Amino acid sequence: MSNLTRPSPLLTVLGLGGSAVAVAIGAAVAARGTTATVALGSLLATFGVTGLLAWVSRTVGARQAERAAGDLVLVPRADRIDGEDAVLHPRSSGPAQVLAHAALALMGVWALVMIVLALLRGAPGWLVLLVPWAVLVLGGPVMAAAGRLTPGGVYVTPTRVVDVDRGGRAEVALADVDLVTPMADRLLLRPRRAGAVIARRTAGPWSRKPRTDLLVVETLGLYGGSGPLADSVRRAGAGR
Numbered sequence: 001m002s003n004l005t006r007p008s009p010l011l012t013v014l015g016l017g018g019s020a021v022a023v024a025i026g027a028a029v030a031a032r033g034t035t036a037t038v039a040l041g042s043l044l045a046t047f048g049v050t051g052l053l054a055w056v057s058r059t060v061g062a063r064q065a066e067r068a069a070g071d072l073v074l075v076p077r078a079d080r081i082d083g084e085d086a087v088l089h090p091r092s093s094g095p096a097q098v099l100a101h102a103a104l105a106l107m108g109v110w111a112l113v114m115i116v117l118a119l120l121r122g123a124p125g126w127l128v129l130l131v132p133w134a135v136l137v138l139g140g141p142v143m144a145a146a147g148r149l150t151p152g153g154v155y156v157t158p159t160r161v162v163d164v165d166r167g168g169r170a171e172v173a174l175a176d177v178d179l180v181t182p183m184a185d186r187l188l189l190r191p192r193r194a195g196a197v198i199a200r201r202t203a204g205p206w207s208r209k210p211r212t213d214l215l216v217v218e219t220l221g222l223y224g225g226s227g228p229l230a231d232s233v234r235r236a237g238a239g240r
Contacts, residue, residue: 016055022048035121039114046110050103057099065220068092074223076232081155081162087236089229091151091165092221101141101149108138140206143167148203154217156232158239161189163217167207170199172215174237182219182226189215189233 023045030041068074071092079088111134118126143149152164162171172189176196181188191197197215201207210216219226 016052019048019051022051035117035123038117042110046106050106053099053103053106057096057103060096060099068221069223069225071223076223076228079155081157084157084159086155086157087232088153088155089222089232090153093151101144104137105141108134108141111137143203143206149206151221154229156236158236161215161233163215165208165218167203168199168201168210170197170210170215172197177237180230180233182230185218185220187217187219187226187229
């Protein structure tokens with residue numbers, strides 16, 4: 001069973017109710033018409049809509065993870081990475097990721113609108129906060145649209161395990177794997193020595209940041225979950 005569950009009825013009511021209240025209060029504050037109240041009110045309303053998108057993303061993500069476990073499209077297959085033969089365990093992608101990036105994009109659009117408003121109303125001081133905020137929150141959706149934050153997959157080669165996920169890449173040599181521990185939503189590969197896990201980020205601060213003390217593979221979007229991947233790693237290790 002996955003630990004990515006649908007929100008409980010109580011959390012659903014609180015989340016949706018809070019989002020609706022934020023939108024209503026934001027609209028009332030923005031209606032005052034000053035630069036400050038428009039900025040604050042529209043921010044509250046944007047947070048409300050973003051909260052709604054986040055709730056929908058979590059709900060859809062739980063269903064997506066359940067489907068992935070039995071999705072034949074995600075069955076491990078032969079592939080190559082860095083010129084080496086590998087078994088690829090592809091990771092599912094779907095509407096949950098799109099909704100998450102849509103929530104960030106909405107915050108970015110708010111920042112862009114506020115930048116224009118600040119310039120039109122002669123309040124350039126706001127740009128000190130708004131420009132960095134726009135760059136930060138819009139970077140993720142832009143990178144995702146460019147294909148730099150795809151869920152990727154896990155490659156098991158005769159010599160190593162490589163996890164490529166949302167702009168992050170982590171790998172460990174099979175010779176350095178001391179313990180393989182499958183869990184409900186992840187697979188832990190504990191190395192024999194410090195520095196065995198090599199990690200890097202390919203999409204700047206918007207990438208997933210892999211751990212370096214051990215290789216942690218998120219398995220919610222993999223066919224069969226953690227079990228088949230753990231078996232694949234053990235077989236490759238035994239065949240060295």
